[in-house]
Amino acid sequence: xxxxxxxxxxxxxxxxxxxxxxxxxxxxxxxxxxxxxxxxxxxxxxxxxxxxxxxxxxxxxxxxxxxxxxxxxxxxxxxxxxxxxxxxxxxxxxxxxxxxxxxxxxxxxxxxxxxxxxxxxxxxxxxxxxxxxxxxxxxxxxxxxxxxxxxxxxxxxxxxxxxxxxxxxxxxxxxxxxxxxxxxxxxxxxxxxx
Numbered sequence: 001x002x003x004x005x006x007x008x009x010x011x012x013x014x015x016x017x018x019x020x021x022x023x024x025x026x027x028x029x030x031x032x033x034x035x036x037x038x039x040x041x042x043x044x045x046x047x048x049x050x051x052x053x054x055x056x057x058x059x060x061x062x063x064x065x066x067x068x069x070x071x072x073x074x075x076x077x078x079x080x081x082x083x084x085x086x087x088x089x090x091x092x093x094x095x096x097x098x099x100x101x102x103x104x105x106x107x108x109x110x111x112x113x114x115x116x117x118x119x120x121x122x123x124x125x126x127x128x129x130x131x132x133x134x135x136x137x138x139x140x141x142x143x144x145x146x147x148x149x150x151x152x153x154x155x156x157x158x159x160x161x162x163x164x165x166x167x168x169x170x171x172x173x174x175x176x177x178x179x180x181x182x183x184x185x186x187x188x189x190x191x192x193x194x
Contacts, residue, residue, distance in 0.1 A: 030076060095127075133151045
């Protein structure tokens with residue numbers, strides 16, 4: 001828990017103390033409830049798992065399906081409107097801003113044929129997803145990739161890419177050697193270089 005809180009302190013300049021993070025950050029509460037819901041989901045108590053996830057959604061404005069797989073140190077900043085679908089997989093040290101959807105693209109017909117298949121994205125380690133971005137389908141977002149605000153991503157994204165636009169396109173021509181955290185995916189210094 002301490003390393004989780006420390007990871008948030010390192011990524012959020014607004015974080016003043018660990019106790020304030022625990023008491024006031026909706027993303028922290030959503031992840032706490034997700035761990036409980038995921039436990040019940042694994043134990044095949046699906047109704048209890050869904051009730052817990054819906055209670056968490058009511059409290060936090062963040063919807064995480066109980067079966068979603070989440071790695072260490074996920075930071076959901078602000079959080080309102082975040083939706084993480086059932087077969088989503090999230091690696092370690094990922095940052096997700098508000099109003100992000102990790103969704104499926106399957107049609108809402110023939111639901112029986114879509115059960116137990118991968119329908120949602122996989123985010124590898126150290127990914128940053130900007131506010132309002134839509135990551136749709138069983139695609140992979142590579143390590144250290146950054147997705148800009150309101151981008152719509154429907155294809156695999158290579159590691160270290162910077163994706164912007166609708167549909168999203170990669171604006172990074174070479175891998176970034178600087179692996180430090182950059183809120184919203186790009187630093188002010190990088191912006192001035194272009």
